[in-house]
Amino acid sequence: MDQDKSLQKLVPAVERAAEILDIVSSSKRSLTVSELSRETSLPKSTVHGLCGTMVQLGLLVRRSDQTFVVGPHVLRWSNGFDRQTDVATEFALLCDEISIPEHTAASLSVPENADMVFIAARQAVAGNRFAARPGMRFPLVYIASGKAVLSLSPDFEVRRMCAGFFPAPLTDKSIGGVEDLLKELSQxxxxxxxxEVGQCIEGVTNVSSPVMNAVNKPLAAVMLSAPSELVEGQAFQEISAVVASLAQRLSRRMGADIQI
Structure with a gap:
């Protein structure tokens, strides 16, 4: 079960401390007790006590002007999260929780230079035209997962990446250049x-969405692949919804600030 939200009763002091840490970490400037009191609608005395405790624990730092910034102890938690969280493992766990549409293959790939490299896969049925295997790679510009990752870069960066080089087409449906790519990214x-439809493998439609990390940067992409004749109309909408949900939930598990 996803741990995004819990129905159990929360401990008020912990909830308030977490709220203060969220506000301090997202603020563009350091805040005083009075300002934090207004932001949280808590009494100044409560905020003062919570902030003092968190300063002692290294969760906050009190500056000379009596404002607060995030403390060094938080970094230990961040590093621990990175060490203990593996995107491929979380992908596999989510695939056990989410019903993968019939006739599709689910995969997870990461960007490496100009390619997307597959690191995990889950086949819904045997004999799918797209047999995703760890270690496989396809050019970013053709595979749907690559387009998902590229979409998070501004167009000028995509142009710069493709300047003077565009990989040889994989099929007769592969796009012909950066302008076609930018149109697809916009769409x-x-x-x-x-x-994309048949740009990597004839007769295969791939649908993808990016996975974000704890600083909301692209980490990977999830993708569903199926025979193109089975990915039309309502079926495409259903597959798209599963892809979006899988990517969002995996992003949350990787620490991204994404609302579901």
């Missing part, structure tokens, strides 16, 4: 998912 940003 995908509007739709919320990224797809």
């Amino acid at each position: 995908g940003r509007a739709e919320g998912v990224f797809h």
Whole structure:
């Protein structure tokens, strides 16, 4: 079960301390007790006591002007989270929780230079035209998962990356250059998912969405692949919804600040 939200009763002091840490960490400037009191709607005395405790624990630092910034102890938690959280393992766990649509293959890939490299896969049925295997790689510009990752870069960076070089087409449906790529990225940003039809393997449609890390940067991409004739109309919408949900939930597990 996803641990995004819990129905059990929360401990008030811990909840208030977490709220203060959230506010301090997201603020563009350091805040005073009075300002934190206004932000949280808590009495100044309560905020003062919580902040004092968190200063003693290294969770906050009190500056000379009596404002607060995030303390060094938080970094230990961040490093521990990174050490203990493996995106491939979390992907596998989520695939056990989410029903993968019939006739599709679910995969997880990460960017490496100009390619997407597959690190995990889950086949819904045997004999799928797209047999995703760890270690496989496809050019970023053709595979749907690569487009999902590229979509998070501004167009000028995509142009710079493709300047003077565009990989040889994999099929007769592979896009022909950076302008076609930018059109697809724009369309995908509007739709919320990224797809391509037969650009990597004839007769296979891939639908993808990016996975974000704890600083909301692209870490990987999840993708569902199926025979193109089975990914039309309502089926495409259903697959897109599963891809988006899988990517969002995996992003949350990797520490991204994403609302589901």
